[in-house]
């Protein structure tokens with residue numbers, strides 16, 4: 250499992266939930282992993298727990314909505330890890346509010362945390378990844394980018410924009426060897442679902458349950474490595490069949 254020891258990966262929103270699971274999976278594949286988040290206590294604990302398992306994971310404070318902070322984070326990673334090969338833009342938030350009572354502040358918050366952050370991440374990380382001769386950027390979208398759900402207008406719009414941004418980035422960075430793809434999970438058992446109505450958008454999924462975060466991570470590892478060498482500009486749904494209906 251140590252074939253990727255020269256690979257450095259950054260996972261945003263890695264303090265808990267899916268990001269923590271992805272960090273563990275990437276590190277288990279041999280990568281050195283930096284988890285970045287604003288939940289410093291959770292992030293330190295997650296990094297310590299993975300380090301205790303012998304996995305090379307460290308925590309870095311990064312508010313993904315702050316473009317200057319992205320520049321500082323990249324300088325820190327290039328200084329300490331020697332470069333970057335993989336970026337997983339996973340940080341995100343959800344609010345569920347009907348359009349009639351959705352105000353501009355909530356709309357803009359969701360776009361900034363879920364979408365603008367992905368732009369900042371791509372802009373900051375791509376030059377570093379290009380300096381290594383290429384690599385992979387994975388943007389976490391959602392089934393909400395693909396289907397409608399009452400109350401999910403702002404969240405769905407933020408995630409649909411991630412798909413569009415992914416396609417543009419795939420085209421713009423292919424010449425420097427960076428593949429850019431998105432992943433659209435549906436209904437994953439993480440603390441985020443506390444901010445959703447019971448069942449969320451996963452109710453009615455043919456597999457009849459939510460995913461555990463570890464069930465999404467193999468797809469992230471696939472997209473992070475040369476196993477996916479011909480994949481760029483695509484979205485990968487992983488949702489227990491929820492979008493089939």
Ligand SMILES: NC(=O)c1ccc[n+]([C@@H]2O[C@H](COP(=O)([O-])OP(=O)(O)OC[C@H]3O[C@@H](n4cnc5c(N)ncnc54)[C@H](O)[C@@H]3O)[C@@H](O)[C@H]2O)c1
Nearest residue numbers: 262266267286287312313339340341391434436437439441
């Ligand atoms: N849980 C689901 O059902 C589900 C389904 C589809 C997509 N997603 C997406 O998966 C991703 C991971 O979510 P999760 O389910 O693990 O939820 P989560 O709430 O457990 O994790 C999200 C992480 O992002 C971090 N974060 C939020 N704002 C940040 C900021 N400004 N800067 C840095 N970090 C920030 C949080 O602190 C948290 O650690 C999100 O993009 C989410 O939208 C979740």
